[in-house]
Amino acid sequence: MSVRVLNSEMQELGEGPHWDPVNGRLIIVDIDGRAVKFINPVNGDITEKHQFDDKVGAAIPYAADPSLLVVAVGNRLVKYDSIKRETLETIVDVSDYEKGVRTRINDAKCDPYGRIVFGTMVYELSGGTFPENIGKLFSYSGSNGLKVLLEDVSLSNGLAWTRDNKTFFYIDTAPARTLTAYDYSEDGNISFRATGPLDKYLLEIVVAVGAPSDHLLPHGVRSLANGRVLVDFKLDKWDGMGNLDGMTIDVQDNLWVALFGGSRVLHIDSRDGKLLSQVRIPSLNTTSVCFGGADLSTLFVTSAGRHNVPEGLQEAQGGNTFAVTDLGTKGRLAVGFAG
Incomplete structure (x- = not known):
């Protein structure tokens, strides 16, 4: 394994x-810098920078034309023309x-069918506190409009889907501190991920009386009425490892999560x-990951520089973008926005 800036x-x-993959470039956002940037994956140069008037949470190319982007700007999704440098x-x-x-x-990410799935959080963190249950997880497509997938989200973060498109993984960073799996349907709905017929029956009891069904699930996995908690960072074994942030998935359907x-x-x-x-990264605040490169075997890692870091305590490599190779696996192509 090799990690480089x-x-x-x-x-x-x-x-x-x-x-x-069409333009052979890495797209990243600087949320607080209010910008979308294109990076050459070979020499690391930023080839284009696109500035916006509010915080930028994500930027995803349209499937039909990657010069067009759907960009999360503040609380809006906008259609942006990267050639004209214009919000349409x-x-x-x-x-x-x-x-x-x-x-x-x-x-935000697009699901296997080209819908954009995105979540919200408090606009500005104050004193390191995370207001609970103030956000939501949404799905949007031009044909079906806006849909709420989850209520009472606190700090919406990483998203990923399995190869068969049937399981959706989702991170609520804090204070929930969970990575949860859900069943995912072709029409973009999520539901409890059961492990068998008995668990499906037991779910009816869980919903009715709030009874736990943990003994039916794999060791270490905790169930909730609306999902299956795969990783719970509130448990002691994860102490000192930070917070779950962005996420991607490889061809073996295993997850890669930035902390x-x-x-x-x-x-x-x-x-x-x-x-x-x-994978150790020489930056305290690693934020998100994706696979890319010609054969999708490079793991790109973003990080934060000034965000929530006191003046004078910034790291030398905080906010850098990293490339990790020789991991013995590769990713899958991200899905573009269908519109």
Whole structure:
């Protein structure tokens, strides 16, 4: 395994890496820097920078034309022309869903069918506290409009789907501190991920009386009425490892999760939540990951520089973008936005 700095420009809050195979480039966002950037994967140069008027949570190319991007700007999804450098229209605005607390879109990916799935969090963290249950997880497509997938989200983060498109993985960073698996349907709905007919029956009891069904699930996996908790960072065994942040999935359906405050990326078995390996990154606040490169075997890792770091305590490599190779696996192509 090899870890190198791909680009040494400090992103205030680097996030949302997305591999664009058509143009052979890495797309990242700087949330606090309010920018989308294109990076050459060979020499690490930033080839384009696109500035916006609010925090940028994600940028995903359109499937039909990767020069067009769907960009999360504040609480809006906008259609952006990267050639004209022009915002063409607001696709959807979720400000009306705020619960008396200002929020923003924090992370987004397209599901296997080209819908964009995205969640919200508090707009500005204050004193390191995370207001609970103020966000939501949404899905949007041009044909079906906006749909709420999950209520009462606190800090929406990583998203991933299995190769068969039937399981959706989702991270609520804090205070929930969980990586949860859900059944995922072709029409974009999520539900409890049962492990067998008996568990499906037991779920009816769980919903009715709140009884736990943990004894029916794989060791270390905890169930909830609306999902299967694969990794719970509130448990003692994860102490001192930071917080679950962005996530991707490889061709073996195993998960790669960046740890904010943990200086590492975890390689996790998606079936039982076991830790398979770790990749140490020379930046405390690793934020997100994606596979890319010509054969999809390079893991790109973003990090944060100034975000929530006191003045004068910034790391030399905080906010850098990294490339990890020789991992013995590769990823799958990210899905573009169908519109």
